[in-house]
Amino acid sequence: MNAKTGGLAAWSIRHPVGVSMIALAVIVLGMFTLSRLAIDLLPHIIYPEIRVRVVDSGVPTSVMEDKITRQLEEQLAITEDAISVQSNTSRGSSSVDLAFNYGKDIDIALRDASSRLDRAKRFLPDSISPPTIYKLDPAQIPVMEFVISSPLRTSTELRRWVDDSFSKWFLNLPGVAAAEVGGGVLREIQIIPDQQRLAGIGLDYQDVIKALQTSNSDEPIGRLQMSSHEITGRISGRFTSIEEIKQLPIAQNAGNTVYLSDVAQVIDSSEDERILVRADGVSGIKLSIQKQPTANTTAVVAVVKERLAWLDSQHILPADVSVVLVADQSIYILQSLQNASLAAISGALLAMAVVYLFLGNLRRTLIIGSAIPIAIMFTCVLMGLGGLTLNIMTLGGLALGIGMLVDNTIVMLENIYRHQCNHEKPEDAATLSATQAATEVNGAIIAATSTNLSAVLPFLFIGGLTGLLFRELIVTISAAIFASMIIALTLVPAYASRVTSVSTTRLRGWVDGGINHLQNFYATFIGFLLKFRWIVVGLFVTGLVLSLPVFMSGKQIFLPPLDDGRVRVVVSADVGISLNEMDKKTQRIESLFAQQAETETVFTLVGGSVFGRSQRETPSRSTIVVQLKPLSERFVSSGEWIGRMNKLIVQQQLAGFNVRMSQRGIRGIRTNRGDDDISLRLQGNDLTELKLQADNIADKMRTIPGLTNVTHSGEDEQFEISIKLDRKRAALLGLNLQDLTRAAQIALQGQVISDYLEGDKSYDIRLRLSQATITSPQDLESIILFPATGSSPPVYLGTVASIELLETPAVIKRDNQMRIIELSATLQEGTTLGEALVSLAALREQVRLPEGYTLYDGGSQKALEEQQQLTDILMLLAMFLVFVVMAIQYESLLNPLIIILSVPFAAIGVALGINTLGLPLSMPVWLGMIMLVGIVVNNAILLVEYIEIERRQYADMAKAIVEAARLRLRPILMTTLSTVVGMLPLAVGWGDGAEMLQPLAIAVVWGLSFSMLVSLLLVPIMYHLLHSLRKSAH
Incomplete structure (x- = not known):
């Protein structure tokens, strides 16, 4: 046979030094690329969804739905290529989600939706905070969460320190996108009027509001032109101290000046604390660290920890302040990647052991051993060129690829080995037979590689969540397969041709025999x-x-x-429970979790939820996130731990409280809107009828084996004060709905009427009645709407309106501009989603709903x-x-x-x-x-x-x-x-x-x-x- 033939394998046999240098270059480039690959748990997934969020603190759910959610839906629903619009409305909060088909350019969709939002703003109330619009990117999930506490500082002081000082230390770190503060209370200046004093001198709330708003501003007055220069001017009217606010003249009475302090208290105070934040039983402030979308999760966490340690070492962190880490994505990521790497290394060693067993020759086995790391480095180079990250998918692809990449090398090595064994002079066989042997299996190796690639490459062209999640796995495996072919056709024949002796060891004799x-x-x-x-x-x-x-x-x-050890616990109570009573029961449950040997941290939110700087109030609900120790340090799975805790919770006899525990889903992956495994939606117009039907369906779902934590969104209710105006009587007295609304707002949550500047910080000035005077709905009847004039007595709210207490839903969900109630459940261990869906399909066939109501999959x-x-x-x-x-x-x-x-x-x-x-x-x-x-x-x-x-x-x-x-x-x-x-x-x-x-x-x-x-x-x-x-x- 002509030694000049044989293609790539023959060239490699003739150029062993060149092949070695190429291999060395691949190793160096691979190590360089590997050191620069971003590290994360999963590939970067951006859902084709956009969310718009609006906050208007304290506004009832039904009013938020009518005045905000409906307006947003109408405008956003016509966004180009939007396939669905879904919303979630609660007290003081409205969020609308737009969904698009996978493959849609989400940046273009965001621009289009933003222009629709600009149009919708014309129809929204002036009192709302500016709407926010953003992509639903899992990268926005905080990589770290802290709870900062201090026994010496009030909630207001601690929140101010975290806002103004502590959080700022992390903003300039590489890869950090935001350090968002939540929980605690913000400082505000409260003006608490005395109704009787105001009425006694013929004043009402509007007079106080007008006096403050017209006396607290800096106004430009133009500029003074001089011969050589010019000077700008302004009227300095801003309040410079709390005392100055107190001494604000608001009226003249019988020749005497009436100051604000004569008719109201001016208090340097804080807003109401409606959501409580705790870590391991200690109250505090939540700080969430978000990374930039393409940043390395573990690197971001590392620099944040370094900065925290530096703050402590430099004594910048006050001695009274404690910082507790309640969430750290990097721990699970590093453990997962370490285990995947260990699996890859173990697999490589085991594969080499099999090769050695069959060949009985260490030198030939080491050829395979050298081929594996070179193939891995070659794969890493291709991963870097493809913009992949180092995650459990790509590392898993390498671990799987190791088993596959030895295929081609073994075929080549075994054939060369067989030819050398059959050659009359083994010392000549190494070079004379290698080309013939390599040429003989060239076709089989190329065919095998082609078939391997043709089987998996179509996966790269599919869309949806599956494509996004597994694409990097397939790319990595494909790269490993391709690398194995190149190495089998180059490195293996080049090195195998230099092995000049055929082993005659005892092991080889046994194996050959x-x-x-x-x-x-x-x-x-x-x-x-x-x-x-x-x-x-x-x-x-x-x-x-x-x-x-x-x-x-x-x-x-x-x-x-x-099983990353995160357990989510939702505690819900009967409608109307106070925040204080909710907190007491929540603390009992917290202490139970804290006593368990597997528990690492317990993070609690009482009375609502916190998303960065925005909050959603739900007084009858608490959320506890329990972080269990790593699997290597505990002997039970999260599911088994939940089962044990459920039994202990029952023993607590928490009458009127419902405790639901579930294992948190994979960060960034969801197949339905909620966090639960199963979701059904009941659609209809009337909320009362929806709740009645949802209660019936939920009862049926509880009979299905394998389902637990069955609940629906209509179960959470709240008391709502309904004030109905007697329009005829109000018109006779010269009052309207706006007068009534303003007075009721001032009585309950107060009204922000101006702001107070101190340094570069702005604080709200809120006008509100003393909370001690409004302790029941009936107390609202005594609010003075209009002061006495001459012989006419003051006009009270109860004179022109009736007051009643209603039970209303805490949350209103909508799907494609129709009201829905979402029914959800989690799966017990041993029950699969497919089995549960079969049972639910049978249930849906049995349920008979009134006309206009539909039950469908979530x-x-x-x-x-x-x-x-x-x-x-x-x-x-x-x-x-x-x-x-x-x-x-x-x-x-x-x-x-x-x-x-x-x-x-x-x-x-x-x-x-x-x-x-x-x-x-x-x-x-x-x-x-x-x-x-x-x-x-x-x-x-x-x-x-x-x-x-x-x-x-x-x-x-x-x-x-x-x-x-x-x-x-x-x-x-x-x-x-x-x-x-x-x-x-x-x-x-x-x-x-x-x-x-x-x-x-x-x-x-x-x-x-x-x-x-x-x-x-x-x-x-x-x-x-x-x-x-x-x-x-x-």
């Missing part, structure tokens, strides 16, 4: 099976048919849960159905493309047909694995099966190619099949076992973060293991059968 016996037995057995071809085919087909029910069962989930069922449709399409597309690649390679249809017909039988192994281990069907399992399409054909390609070679020497087809099968047994065993063993650490699923890719690895390991039997037994039979049929047909 065992393999020889196995080869002879296998050849005899194949010869025997060829006599019973139809029976063998029938047995395999029967096994495939019996495995199908496993894939059609209801035991399906979208993604396996990740997103979970749609996500599962789309997953099933997607995987079916991808599976068929993968098989089709693999067949096309092989047909091109062979310039024939029969042999590719033989190979592709062996693929479905790998499903038998997957079914056995799922049944044995009790795994639900999830997206990673389906992805593993799609990957198997490209993997399992490798052995079949190798075997069929050698059968064709042997048929050139043997006229008898059966004899050629037996000889080819005997020769290919060793490489088939080596490649399959090395791949399977290389993936075992990932399939075992040790440590944090392993849950996501463990099902994928299990599917590949079991499927590939069984496909080895298919390749060794069924493929030779199918070859003989189909070629015999073709011969008979001709």
Whole structure:
């Protein structure tokens, strides 16, 4: 054979130094790229959704819906390409979500929605805070959350220090986007008028408001032109002290000046504290650190921790201030990546052990050992060029790829080794036979790589959450497969050709002896099976048919849960409970959690929720987030911990309180609007009827086995004071609805009428009545609307209006501009989403609703159905493309047909694995099966190619099949076992973060293991059968 032929492999054998230098360059570039890759838990996902949020503190839910939410929906719904508009309205808060199809340029959508929002602002009340609009980017989830507390400072003082000083220390750090402060109370100047004194001198609230607003401003007066320069001027009318506010003249009475302090108290105070924040039982202020979208999560956390340590070491952090870390994304990320890296390294070592076992030669084994890190570095270079991050998907792809990337190298090495063993002079064989051996398997390696890539690459073209989540995994695996082909065609022949001796160790003798016996037995057995071809085919087909029910069962989930130790606890109480009473009960539950050995931190919000700087008040609700210790430090899963806590909560006998616990979902991943596993929506117009029907449906859902924490959004109610104006009587007295509204607002929450500047800070000036004078709805009747004039007595609110107390929903949800109630539930351990959805589908068939009311899925069922449709399409597309690649390679249809017909039988192994281990069907399992399409054909390609070679020497087809099968047994065993063993650490699923890719690895390991039997037994039979049929047909 001419040594100048043989393509890339032959060139590599002739240029070992050049190959080594290229390999060294790849290692250096790979390490450089690896050090610069951003680190995160998951790939960067941006949902095609936009949110608009409006805050108008204290405004009742029904008023927020009517005056704000409806106006926003009407304008935003016509945003170009918007497919749905959903809203959530509560007291003082309205948020509207716009959804678009995946693939929509979200930046263009944001610009369009912003212009719609500008139009909507014309219809919104003047009292609202400026609306905010933003993309629903999981990167906005805080990477760190602190609770800052102090026993010596009031809530106002602590909030001011955190706002003005502490939070500012983190804003200039690299990668930090925001340091948002929540909780506590802000300073404000309160003016508390004495109604009787005001009325006694003929004044009302409007007089006080006018006096303050016209006396507290700096006004420009122009400029003074002088000969050589000019000077600008202003009227200095701003208040400079609280005393100056008190001494503000507001009227003249009987020749005497009436000052503000004569008719009102002026107090340097704070706003009402409506939401309480605690960490481990200590009240404080919440500080959330957000990273920039492309920033490295672990790097951001590291610099924040460094800055915090520096503040402490420099004594900038006051001695009385305590900072408690209640959330840190980097801990779980680093643990997950460490475990994925360990799985990759373990897999590589195990794969090398298998190679050594078969070759019995350390030098040849080290060739494989050197190929693995070079392939990994090559993959890292491609990851850097592709803009990928280092996350559990890409590291999992490397761990999976290690098992696969030794395939090609083993095929090349084993063939060179076999040729060297058969050569008369082994010392010459290293160089003389290497080119021939390499050329012999070039086609098989390229074909195997092409089929592997053709099976998984279609996944890159799909959209939706599945595509966003798994695209980087597929890219990484594809890069590893490509790297393995390049290394198998270059590095392996270059180094293997330099091994000048054939090992004769005792281990090699044992292994070779065992393999020889196995080869002879296998050849005899194949010869025997060829006599019973139809029976063998029938047995395999029967096994495939019996495995199908496993894939059609209801035991399906979208993604396996990740146990990061976060448990969310929602405590809800009967309507009308005071914040103080809610806090007492919440503290009892907190202390119970804190006593558990597995608990690390307990973070609590009482009376509502805090999102950055915005807050949503819900007095009858508390939220507790319990962070458990890492899995390595506890002996129970989060689900088991929740089960134990539920029993302890029952023993607390919390009458009137409902405690719901659930494991937090994967950060940044959601398949429905809420945090729960199951979501149904009931749509209709009347809130009373909606609640009645929702109560009935929720009761039915509670009877479904496997569902827990069944609740609906209409359960949370609140008392609302309804004041109805007697329009006729008010008109006779010269009053209108605006007068009534202003007086009621001042009596209850007060009205911000001006501001007070101190330095560069602005504080609200609020006019309100003393809270001691308004302790019940009936007290509102005594509010003076109009002072006495002459012989006419003062006009009280009770004179022109009636007051009643109503129960109203705390939250009003809307879907496509229609009111809904959302029913939700979480799954108990052992219950899959598919099983629950089957039960819910039956329930929906049974429910009879009034006309105009509809019950439909909240997103979970749609996500599962789309997953099933997607995987079916991808599976068929993968098989089709693999067949096309092989047909091109062979310039024939029969042999590719033989190979592709062996693929479905790998499903038998997957079914056995799922049944044995009790795994639900999830997206990673389906992805593993799609990957198997490209993997399992490798052995079949190798075997069929050698059968064709042997048929050139043997006229008898059966004899050629037996000889080819005997020769290919060793490489088939080596490649399959090395791949399977290389993936075992990932399939075992040790440590944090392993849950996501463990099902994928299990599917590949079991499927590939069984496909080895298919390749060794069924493929030779199918070859003989189909070629015999073709011969008979001709």
